Structures are given as C-alpha cells and as structure tokens.
Amino acid sequence: MQKLKVAVVGAGLYGRNHLNAYTWNPNAELVAVCDKNKQITDAVERDYKVATYNDVDEMLDSMDIDAVSVATPDPYHKEPVLSAIHHGKDVLVEKPLATSSEDAYEIIDAAKEAHVRVMVDYHKRWDPASIAVKNKLMDKSTGAPIRGYMRMDNIYDVALCWLKWAADSSPVHFVGTHCYDLIRYYMNCDVTEVYAVGHKGILQSKGVDTWDTITANLTFENGCTWTVENAWILPNGFAKADDGCTEILCENEMIRVDSQKRGVEFFDDQKQTTPNVCFIQNANGRPMGFGIEPLNDFVDCILNDKPFYADLNDGLEAELIAEAVHKSASIHQAVKIERRK
Structure with missing residues (x-):
C-alpha cells in the first residue's frame, strides 16, 4: 500500500502528538513540519530528521504532500487550513474547526470548491x-x-x-x-x-x-x-x-x-x-490511546476513501x-x- 505523505502545521503543545502518530503509522510518512517559531522547527528537524518550514505556503509549494495535519492553537486554524485547501490537500484539523461560524463557513465553502475533505479531531x-x-x-x-x-x-x-x-x-x-x-x-x-x-x-x-x-x-x-x-x-x-x-x-x-x-x-x-x-x-x-487514534483514522480514511468519523459539518455544528x-x-x-x- 502506498504511504500517505503528511505534513504537520503547528508543532507546539499538541503538535508533537501529530508528529509521533504519523512517524509510527506504517501507512503514513511524515514528510514536512511547519511552525512559525524557528526554535520549534530547529528542534523538530533535530529530533525527527524531517524537512521544516516557517511558512505554510512555502512548504506546500516546495514539497510533495498528500495531506496536511493542522495543530496550531485554537484561534489560528483558519489560515493554515485554507492554505492547505487552496493547494488541493485533504486536511485534518484539531478541534475546534474555527472560533467563529463565519470562519467555519469559509472553510466549508473552500473545501467544496477545491473538492478536498476536512476532518476535525474531536478525539473524545x-x-x-x-x-x-x-x-x-x-x-x-x-x-x-x-x-x-x-x-x-x-x-x-x-x-x-x-x-x-x-x-x-x-x-x-x-x-x-x-x-x-x-x-x-x-x-x-x-x-x-x-x-x-x-x-x-x-x-x-x-x-x-x-x-x-x-x-x-x-x-x-x-x-x-x-x-x-x-x-x-x-x-x-x-x-x-x-x-x-x-x-x-x-x-x-x-x-x-x-x-x-x-x-x-x-x-x-x-x-x-x-x-x-x-x-x-x-x-x-x-504512542497509543484515543488521542492518537483519530490521526491514524485520518490516514486510513484518506487511503481507503472512507467517510470521516468527525467531518466539516460536525465541526460547524x-x-x-x-x-x-x-x-x-x-x-x-x-x-x-x-x-x-
């Protein structure tokens, strides 16, 4: 089975769980990590031996990527999610989808227009x-x-x-x-x-x-x-x-x-x-547990064209x-x- 090439955006408090999940998933390949904080990306490059960036669009323009996993802080999901969508990438985003319904609808419209799918990590x-x-x-x-x-x-x-x-x-x-x-x-x-x-x-x-x-x-x-x-x-x-x-x-x-x-x-x-x-x-x-399983499910759903357990409508509601x-x-x-x- 071909591995899903995944990039992670946001490698801080919770993002490290994304890095660990995709590193261990046998059907995924962690190919790039983006974070605005260079100290964080320097540490990631050292620990994970993976390409790092401090700009989302630069990463998406430079790398061969199948899907993007967004783990930025709650109020700052929209920008990287829209960037990934506009580059035609399927996305997993940490909850909440957005912190306003206006932003949520903007993401929904963009995903529909680009014919990509977005999963929301409501890991409970x-x-x-x-x-x-x-x-x-x-x-x-x-x-x-x-x-x-x-x-x-x-x-x-x-x-x-x-x-x-x-x-x-x-x-x-x-x-x-x-x-x-x-x-x-x-x-x-x-x-x-x-x-x-x-x-x-x-x-x-x-x-x-x-x-x-x-x-x-x-x-x-x-x-x-x-x-x-x-x-x-x-x-x-x-x-x-x-x-x-x-x-x-x-x-x-x-x-x-x-x-x-x-x-x-x-x-x-x-x-x-x-x-x-x-x-x-x-x-x-x-890594194992219900904090990791959604990330593994994301990989499985993309590779095998399965419906997401928590999708854009769930994030909107x-x-x-x-x-x-x-x-x-x-x-x-x-x-x-x-x-x-």
Whole structure:
C-alpha cells in the first residue's frame, strides 16, 4: 500500500502528538513540519530528521504532500487550513474547526470548491468510554434519552501558563466544544436553542481576559435537554489537569461516566494524581490511546476513501453551539441556533 505523505502545521503543545502518530503509522510518512517559531522547527528537524518550514505556503509549494495535519492553537486554524485547501490537500484539523461560524463557513465553502475533505479531531469520540455510551444509547432497550449532564473543567494553569493565547479563546472553545460535539454524537441530532450563564473576573484579574466558567442549557431536536459546565478555574492542586463527568437519564436506564478517575492513582508527598491512562500513552516509544487514534483514522480514511468519523459539518455544528453559548451568556437571553440556508 502506498504511504500517505503528511505534513504537520503547528508543532507546539499538541503538535508533537501529530508528529509521533504519523512517524509510527506504517501507512503514513511524515514528510514536512511547519511552525512559525524557528526554535520549534530547529528542534523538530533535530529530533525527527524531517524537512521544516516557517511558512505554510512555502512548504506546500516546495514539497510533495498528500495531506496536511493542522495543530496550531485554537484561534489560528483558519489560515493554515485554507492554505492547505487552496493547494488541493485533504486536511485534518484539531478541534475546534474555527472560533467563529463565519470562519467555519469559509472553510466549508473552500473545501467544496477545491473538492478536498476536512476532518476535525474531536478525539473524545474515540474514547472507549464514549464508544460504550454511544453503543448503550443505540440499544433500544435503553429507551429515549430524556436529560443529560456533562462537565469538563481545567485547572488554572491551563489558561494562565499553558496557553499563551488563552485570552483569544475560552473554556467554551477549549473544552466546551468537546462536550457539544460528543453530545451531538450521542443524540444523533442537532441543538435548536441555547441558554447560558457565565462568570468573568477571576482570570481577568490575573491578566487573561476571558470567561472563568460558563454553564449552558442545550435543547435538542429530539426533545432531550442537556446541562453543560465548563471552567478554567479548577485549583492547581486538583488530581488531574482536567475534570469531567457525564450523566444521562433515559426512559429505562441511567448512564454515568466518571472521566476524571480511570482506575489508576499515583501518590507522592504532595498530592494524589489520576492520569488519563486511555488518552495518550508511550508504549516502548510508540504512542497509543484515543488521542492518537483519530490521526491514524485520518490516514486510513484518506487511503481507503472512507467517510470521516468527525467531518466539516460536525465541526460547524459544534462552533454554532459555542457561538450561541457565548452570545447567550453575554445578553442573558436564550439564543436559537441559526444555520445558513
């Protein structure tokens, strides 16, 4: 089988996972990496022995590339995605597809015109717990879902230390869209209306102008209602960088998922740690877990012309919800989801 020649754009906090995934995938060849930061590309060239660039268009004009994997920060996806599309390349982009519906529609229109495909890495769909919940909901004996609750929060350090661009994002875009996409995946239908409330001030006082926390109520086409909570102000002493749980009340059964505790605990003289053993693990140098599987699926789908697990429409719908959540929290009113006709 011919290998898929992949280039990665963005080799920072999460981009290294892309480099490792394509390096180990037997059906992929990592041929180039682009990042605006020359210190990063110098390190990548040293560690991965691969061609590096600091300009996306220069890389795409110079190299023989089949597909592009975009792992730039959340607010800066549009430019490299459009560059790849305009060069006729299929694309995988980290969630969210975009941080505005206007940008999402621009990407959709460009991909349609160029006849290329774009996959969005909402990797929670590959989480074994999520797959088990989806299968349970598809079992007719479970009955229709009536209401749901989902929470995904991050510790302070995510906004204050990890993400230099946190002021250009929010807990809604960083973890909330994971929730919105995963719930759509569970419900197999779309959101019609959003009502949200939030709090600002704590992170602003620490120099990051964004929401501390937002709680959103989502109404779906099937009549099920969901409450979704997202925050960036968990104490840094929390056992993991993120916290998450899900509860779904159905006609005949209840489903509960504790994503924070995965059955493994570490203790030292300072605190308890609960690692997410299912996300990304190093197995004798080889990366594995549901943070890696979407990248492997991308390669498989391109080489074998299979549909993506999370496509452009999924990326758009998650952004439409996020946009409505921000608007509702700002104007203190319910917001109906408006889609382009």
